[in-house]
Amino acid sequence: MKNYTKIFLQRKRKKRLEQGHPWVFQSEVERIEGKLSLGELVQILNHQGVFLALGYANPKSQIIARVLSYDPAEEIDASFFIKRIQKAKEYRERFLPGSRSYRAVYGEADFLPGLIVDKYEDYLVVQILSYGMERLKSHILEGLLTVFQPKGIYLRNDVPVRELEGLQQETGVWYGEVPRYIEIMENDLRILVDVYEGQKTGHFFDQRENRAALKLLMNGWKEKGKEGAEVLDCFSHTGGFALHAAYYGAKEITAVDISELAIETAKRNAQLNGLQDRIRFEVANVFDFLREKEKEGRKYDVVILDPPAFAKSRSAVKGAYRGYKEINLRGMKLLREGGFLVTASCSYHMTPDLFVQMIQDAAFDAHKILRLVYFAGAGKDHPEIAGVDEGHYLKFAIYEVRSRG
Numbered sequence: 001m002k003n004y005t006k007i008f009l010q011r012k013r014k015k016r017l018e019q020g021h022p023w024v025f026q027s028e029v030e031r032i033e034g035k036l037s038l039g040e041l042v043q044i045l046n047h048q049g050v051f052l053a054l055g056y057a058n059p060k061s062q063i064i065a066r067v068l069s070y071d072p073a074e075e076i077d078a079s080f081f082i083k084r085i086q087k088a089k090e091y092r093e094r095f096l097p098g099s100r101s102y103r104a105v106y107g108e109a110d111f112l113p114g115l116i117v118d119k120y121e122d123y124l125v126v127q128i129l130s131y132g133m134e135r136l137k138s139h140i141l142e143g144l145l146t147v148f149q150p151k152g153i154y155l156r157n158d159v160p161v162r163e164l165e166g167l168q169q170e171t172g173v174w175y176g177e178v179p180r181y182i183e184i185m186e187n188d189l190r191i192l193v194d195v196y197e198g199q200k201t202g203h204f205f206d207q208r209e210n211r212a213a214l215k216l217l218m219n220g221w222k223e224k225g226k227e228g229a230e231v232l233d234c235f236s237h238t239g240g241f242a243l244h245a246a247y248y249g250a251k252e253i254t255a256v257d258i259s260e261l262a263i264e265t266a267k268r269n270a271q272l273n274g275l276q277d278r279i280r281f282e283v284a285n286v287f288d289f290l291r292e293k294e295k296e297g298r299k300y301d302v303v304i305l306d307p308p309a310f311a312k313s314r315s316a317v318k319g320a321y322r323g324y325k326e327i328n329l330r331g332m333k334l335l336r337e338g339g340f341l342v343t344a345s346c347s348y349h350m351t352p353d354l355f356v357q358m359i360q361d362a363a364f365d366a367h368k369i370l371r372l373v374y375f376a377g378a379g380k381d382h383p384e385i386a387g388v389d390e391g392h393y394l395k396f397a398i399y400e401v402r403s404r405g
């Protein structure tokens, strides 16, 4: 066996690692045998010296090591990556049969901490988020090429967390050729993904199933003597929810986002699906937009709120709570009696309990009674390891909204 640096964990610690959590915190370490270098492979052992896992180290981070394998004899080489990536692919093929576009590798939850791979048809877009993974780049590339045989791979390493790891931000073609726009299919809709300039890797796969859930809300309007629902899609990005609403039969949709670039792509997406006549696009700040519509007395049947993470750290939760509450309260007020609020938060620090409390707080202030129609998290290509709360970031809910007096 190789001569790895050894990290011994304290006796009195939460048995997090044994419960499947892939991180070792500085505060759990009893002693270190050997030299701990940035990104190097290390063995993680309990206080008695019993082997627990193989990982890579970052002596400067609170997370001093991340787990790669529970097998002491594992070689972390190209064949390791081929095996792990193959397993991740099989998982998607099982749970998203027929789909050619999905999050193919979701970091820790696919036992590849710090590695994100999104598959857009024949292309891959990759984010390498840690020094430990960056060091293994050539093996990763071999793994991806062997398993997916892509036409091209694009790096979207323009993520600030890389600088905390001592890495530079960078973007560009990593392998083959990659066009700027790639057309994917999601729930029967054609969607253009801007892989060079779009947000994150260009598309948010995590809401796939939740976008499909809009179908529930688009039926039943004819019985009410209406052609279809009037929908407001806030934080629309490239039109994900708006397109689905139109496809499932909404009469009229307004899609709002602050990013001109995102709205441009959203418009192209509407054209691509022949839905442009029913979707209106606006570049605006949602906070201002909601206030204005309230002043005008405008009403909708369905209001969708899918904001970015307002809370990026625990200390930011209080301010974020106010922000979430404000848009939810205003969203509720813009609904016709018995309309539906579709609301999400992708901030990990906004826990599910806090999220629900925030919505109830907003309902109280708006004099509304809510009935829960649907509650979910991220889609099936974002697996969650039980007990790893950090992976449980997305909350998504649909409520029927009625007035109280």
Ligand code: SAH
Binding pocket: 199, 204, 207, 234, 235, 236, 237, 238, 239, 240, 241, 256, 257, 258, 259, 262, 284, 285, 286, 287, 306, 307, 308
């Ligand atoms: N609903 C989208 C994803 C939303 S991501 C989908 O289904 O794909 C969050 C979006 O909010 C981004 O597109 C970002 O440009 C936008 N955004 C952030 N702050 C905003 C604000 N104050 N007003 C309007 N849009 C905002």
